[in-house]
Amino acid sequence: MKTLAQHTKDVPASRAFRPAVVFLPWVACVAVAFAVQLVAPALFDDYWVNVLRRVGVFVIAAVSLNIVNGITGQFSMGHAGFMAIGSYIGASTTYTGSLLLHGSVGDDSFAVQGTMLMLGGLVAGACAAAGAGYLVGLPSLRLRGDYLAIVTLGFGEIIRVLLELTSKQVDTADGARANPFAAFFSFNGPTGFFGTPAYASNFWIWLFVAITCVVAYRLKRSSSGRAFLSIREDEIAARAMGIDLTKYKVRAFVLAAAFGGVAGALFSHTGVNPSPTDAGFQRSFDIIIMVVLGGLGSISGSVLAAILLVLLPEMLRGLQEYRLVLYAVLLIVMMLVRPQGLFGVKEVWDLWGAKRKARGGTP
Amino acid sequence: MMQTATAPLPVPRSPLPAPLLAVTDLAVSYGAIRALHGISLTVNRGEIVTLIGGNGAGKTTTLRAISGLVKPAAGAIVYDGKSIAKQPPHEIVKLGLSHCPEGRGVFPQMSVAENLELGAYLRSDDAAIATDREKALDLFPRLRERLQQMAGTLSGGEQQMLAIARALLARPKLLLLDEPSLGLAPQIVQTIFRIIRDINEQGTTILLVEQNAHMALKVAHRAYVLEVGRIVMQGDAKELASSDEVRKAYLGAH
Ligand SMILES: Nc1ncnc2c1ncn2[C@@H]1O[C@H](COP(=O)(O)OP(=O)(O)OP(=O)(O)O)[C@@H](O)[C@H]1O
Ligand SMILES: [Mg+2]
Numbered sequence: 001m002k003t004l005a006q007h008t009k010d011v012p013a014s015r016a017f018r019p020a021v022v023f024l025p026w027v028a029c030v031a032v033a034f035a036v037q038l039v040a041p042a043l044f045d046d047y048w049v050n051v052l053r054r055v056g057v058f059v060i061a062a063v064s065l066n067i068v069n070g071i072t073g074q075f076s077m078g079h080a081g082f083m084a085i086g087s088y089i090g091a092s093t094t095y096t097g098s099l100l101l102h103g104s105v106g107d108d109s110f111a112v113q114g115t116m117l118m119l120g121g122l123v124a125g126a127c128a129a130a131g132a133g134y135l136v137g138l139p140s141l142r143l144r145g146d147y148l149a150i151v152t153l154g155f156g157e158i159i160r161v162l163l164e165l166t167s168k169q170v171d172t173a174d175g176a177r178a179n180p181f182a183a184f185f186s187f188n189g190p191t192g193f194f195g196t197p198a199y200a201s202n203f204w205i206w207l208f209v210a211i212t213c214v215v216a217y218r219l220k221r222s223s224s225g226r227a228f229l230s231i232r233e234d235e236i237a238a239r240a241m242g243i244d245l246t247k248y249k250v251r252a253f254v255l256a257a258a259f260g261g262v263a264g265a266l267f268s269h270t271g272v273n274p275s276p277t278d279a280g281f282q283r284s285f286d287i288i289i290m291v292v293l294g295g296l297g298s299i300s301g302s303v304l305a306a307i308l309l310v311l312l313p314e315m316l317r318g319l320q321e322y323r324l325v326l327y328a329v330l331l332i333v334m335m336l337v338r339p340q341g342l343f344g345v346k347e348v349w350d351l352w353g354a355k356r357k358a359r360g361g362t363p
Numbered sequence: 364m365m366q367t368a369t370a371p372l373p374v375p376r377s378p379l380p381a382p383l384l385a386v387t388d389l390a391v392s393y394g395a396i397r398a399l400h401g402i403s404l405t406v407n408r409g410e411i412v413t414l415i416g417g418n419g420a421g422k423t424t425t426l427r428a429i430s431g432l433v434k435p436a437a438g439a440i441v442y443d444g445k446s447i448a449k450q451p452p453h454e455i456v457k458l459g460l461s462h463c464p465e466g467r468g469v470f471p472q473m474s475v476a477e478n479l480e481l482g483a484y485l486r487s488d489d490a491a492i493a494t495d496r497e498k499a500l501d502l503f504p505r506l507r508e509r510l511q512q513m514a515g516t517l518s519g520g521e522q523q524m525l526a527i528a529r530a531l532l533a534r535p536k537l538l539l540l541d542e543p544s545l546g547l548a549p550q551i552v553q554t555i556f557r558i559i560r561d562i563n564e565q566g567t568t569i570l571l572v573e574q575n576a577h578m579a580l581k582v583a584h585r586a587y588v589l590e591v592g593r594i595v596m597q598g599d600a601k602e603l604a605s606s607d608e609v610r611k612a613y614l615g616a617h
Contacts, residue, residue, distance in 0.1 A: 223484070230470050230481050237468030239432055242456030242485040242533065297472075345472050 029210035037203035056205035062290035062306040064259030070296035072252040073232025078152035081159040082257040083264035084279035086125030090265025091196040093121030099176040106197040129261025137253035163276035192275030200269035295341030389438035413579040416589035430462035461535035467526040471515025482532030499528040520551035576613035580604040
């Protein structure tokens with residue numbers, strides 16, 4: 001006999017307001033963040049707790065890139081550019097903000113306010129990256145395939161060069177007060193922006209990991225998400241259905257850029273100094289590999305692939321230099337064994353369900 | 364009988380009601396290549412009109428221009444009293460003009476149900492969508508059995524059925540069909556054409572592009588023959604089917 005669930009499965013999802021469905025995921029996000037923050041130090045030493053922060057940043061980066069490259073099928077190669085924008089804007093918000101408000105950077109007595117500054121920096125970084133996404137997206141999304149890839153690649157390189165041209169970092173309160181605007185945009189050229197306090201604890205990072213995943217997953221299942229997926233599947237048919245290509249492509253691009261900006265802004269608060277090379281091709285490529293490996297369109301696939309690709313070089317010492325060789329081998333193996341990536345467009349739990357179905361024999 | 368001055372004047376009746384679609388001197392170019400050299404055609408409410416012609420004649424291009432997928436270089440397209448030649452496709456779909464593209468264009472990695480949902484993308488009247496969906500599934504019972512199957516794994520015939528059903532979910536007044544018989548076995552072609560007639564009898568006007576002139580002329584009321592971007596013949600479908608030129612060129616008679 002058919003269960004009720006099977007009967008209702010074919011019916012279009014109801015648009016009724018269900019509080020549990022609306023609020024529970026956000027509660028879960030906070031719970032995940034607390035869990036990682038509290039459990040990690042009990043299980044790992046400081047080094048690995050720190051690695052966990054890096055893992056989180058790349059999970060956000062990969063999941064956000066998946067919105068464009070995976071779900072919408074537009075091959076962007078400039079994600080590191082958006083991350084770098086978020087990185088610098090975020091770092092400078094905290095750094096210059098601390099100088100202006102407190103006179104110095106990284107004092108314990110200013111930690112709470114500093115963390116607030118960081119959160120402001122996250123928002124500012126996300127907005128700046130989203131704005132850049134809009135500017136790049138609007139003209140370049142009229143391009144197809146290879147051309148879009150080349151233009152976005154060029155975008156990352158332009159950001160890198162622009163960052164190299166910035167003037168010396170202002171590191172005194174007086175200097176910052178003399179010209180706050182100039183101080184804010186003094187990103188210290190090729191050397192990289194130093195001295196940003198590491199306020200991004202595992203709590204904050206994993207909070208945003210969880211938020212990014214919930215947003216991306218909901219997006220994929222939403223009506224916009226359907227439009228994104230249809231563009232990826234067949235542009236002409238999508239247009240014939242009445243989907244406004246430019247609007248949805250730009251929407252996907254801007255969203256991905258915004259979350260990429262968040263990833264960057266968090267990264268610059270983990271004790272690493274953002275430098276212009278962060279905007280370049282290598283970093284973009286790192287993230288593309290994660291998305292392709294996890295499966296274009298699979299949110300959970302991106303999460304797992306990002307975790308794997310950050311941890312693997314950490315575990316196998318000395319592999320860091322051979323990263324690109326590792327990628328090449330991974331890609332070749334993948335193309336031979338599983339060309340659609342680990343999970344294709346599906347999620348981990350979909351495969352679980354399919355297996356159960358196959359075994360149980362229900363149609 | 365004489366009319367008094369105050370009585371309303373009778374509205375003058377035009378001999379024919381205004382056509383649902385009127386295309387006038389439509390020209391389309393792809394870069395330097397001119398695919399359509401100024402064609403004119405009309406589709407009246409309730410009709411099935413077919414556009415036949417060989418490979419590269421410009422049939423697909425005509426449909427694409429009507430649904431806004433390519434921009435016309437010149438000419439007018441008036442649909443339901445509105446000029447749509449410069450409108451983007453998403454505005455045109457909203458007016459109830461639905462295009463079922465050549466080669467089906469189903470979304471392969473989405474289920475049949477999700478494909479149908481995308482057909483109703485611009486609509487928000489959930490209850491009416493559900494009714495239309497049931498109607499479409501009644502026309503194509505094979506789709507009902509496969510709602511959760513990935514569209515890419517359907518057979519060619521089933522994909523064509525899905526493409527038509529999906530186009531119907533936009534609740535079109537005018538349905539553009541581009542070679543629904545392409546690559547299908549004769550039996551399935553029969554089924555598809557029977558359903559095309561059913562759809563028309565339920566009140567949808569249809570502009571049908573076909574290479575299978577035999578079937579198309581059987582099902583259509585009127586027909587146009589397109590050759591390298593120009594309309595060379597037009598008229599009643601039955602009459603065209605029995606004319607020597609059409610029989611020779613498109614029906615394989617000698
Ligand atoms: N995107 C395009 N770019 C350049 N030329 C095109 C394009 N699409 C069509 N053409 C050209 O326009 C002409 C008409 O093509 P169209 O696809 O409309 O023909 P058709 O009648 O639908 O043919 P078929 O029956 O083979 O589908 C052809 O010469 C074709 O090469
Ligand atoms: Mg064609």
